[in-house]
Amino acid sequence: MAENDKLECLRRLQDVLSRKFELESQVETIPADLRHEEHVLEHERNKLEELEEKFKNVTEEVKSLSIKYEDAFNTRTGYEKQMEFLNTQREYEAMSKQLDEAKIQESALLRRRNSKTQETEVVTKELEEQRAKVAEQTAKVEEERGRIESILADINRQIEEKNAECESIKSGNISDDLFEKFSNIVRKKKGVGIVPVYGQVCMGCDRVLPMQFVIDLRLKMQQNEIEYCPYCSRIIYYEQLDPEMEKNYIFEQLEAAKSEGKGSADSSKSDSDSYDESMGMDEGFEDF
Numbered sequence: 001m002a003e004n005d006k007l008e009c010l011r012r013l014q015d016v017l018s019r020k021f022e023l024e025s026q027v028e029t030i031p032a033d034l035r036h037e038e039h040v041l042e043h044e045r046n047k048l049e050e051l052e053e054k055f056k057n058v059t060e061e062v063k064s065l066s067i068k069y070e071d072a073f074n075t076r077t078g079y080e081k082q083m084e085f086l087n088t089q090r091e092y093e094a095m096s097k098q099l100d101e102a103k104i105q106e107s108a109l110l111r112r113r114n115s116k117t118q119e120t121e122v123v124t125k126e127l128e129e130q131r132a133k134v135a136e137q138t139a140k141v142e143e144e145r146g147r148i149e150s151i152l153a154d155i156n157r158q159i160e161e162k163n164a165e166c167e168s169i170k171s172g173n174i175s176d177d178l179f180e181k182f183s184n185i186v187r188k189k190k191g192v193g194i195v196p197v198y199g200q201v202c203m204g205c206d207r208v209l210p211m212q213f214v215i216d217l218r219l220k221m222q223q224n225e226i227e228y229c230p231y232c233s234r235i236i237y238y239e240q241l242d243p244e245m246e247k248n249y250i251f252e253q254l255e256a257a258k259s260e261g262k263g264s265a266d267s268s269k270s271d272s273d274s275y276d277e278s279m280g281m282d283e284g285f286e287d288f
């Protein structure tokens with residue numbers, strides 16, 4: 001059978017499109033590492049913010065405790081001075097009691113202030129470490145971003161090349177409409193959008209096509225027309241096999257179909273490989 005120009009173009013387009021879709025999926029997946037690093041950076045920045053807040057609070061507490069401690073110190077030394085000028089035993093006892101209380105207050109405040117000061121030192125150290133972590137992660141993100149941008153630029157350039165290649169293969173032979181449809185088939189059928197029919201069997205879905213359909217397919221091919229498999233929607237073309245081999249093909253498929261009790265020889269294929277009655281056998285299918 002004479003080679004069909006359209007089919008030859010479609011086969012070439014299939015190769016280019018498969019490569020293009022691969023590149024497009026890389027564009028989707030490559031930035032995943034960057035997103036991960038950005039996520040880590042955000043997490044470290046949040047931790048830094050929390051520490052800055054903590055540091056602010058602790059510093060304020062130290063300041064307030066220092067003032068309170070200073071007051072307690074003054075109160076206690078004031079009482080001690082007053083003790084020198086007391087006349088009666090009664091006054092002395094009362095003042096001693098106040099002095100003891102002031103001393104307790106003073107030392108409690110001193111302890112609290114010192115412990116808060118120690119906490120400030122710990123938080124200061126944590127803060128420094130966290131700032132270093134954020135700086136390191138920021139550098140990592142910047143580096144990763146630069147790396148990915150250059151990779152993506154390269155991939156996008158390759159995609160543009162594939163688009164140009166498609167255009168040049170298309171020109172004069174494949175309409176925009178057919179190209180669009182075929183692209184969708186190749187995408188949906190994982191790179192296999194055009195398949196031969198051996199005997200009566202579609203090599204895309206392994207189903208047995210009606211005899212009249214195959215006869216019509218061969219006629220359409222002679223007129224350079226496109227036909228689709230009514231089961232898997234791939235573009236199909238008839239390919240003559242060795243007559244003995246062809247007989248075996250049909251025999252095997254019919255046997256398989258019989259044993260399964262339905263028209264399908266291989267139901268493990270893509271679940272979209274089901275015959276849509278509404279499509280009709282002689283029309284292009286609506287789902288691409």
Ligand SMILES: [Zn+2]
Pocket residue numbers: 202203204205206207229230231232233234
């Ligand atoms: Zn098929």
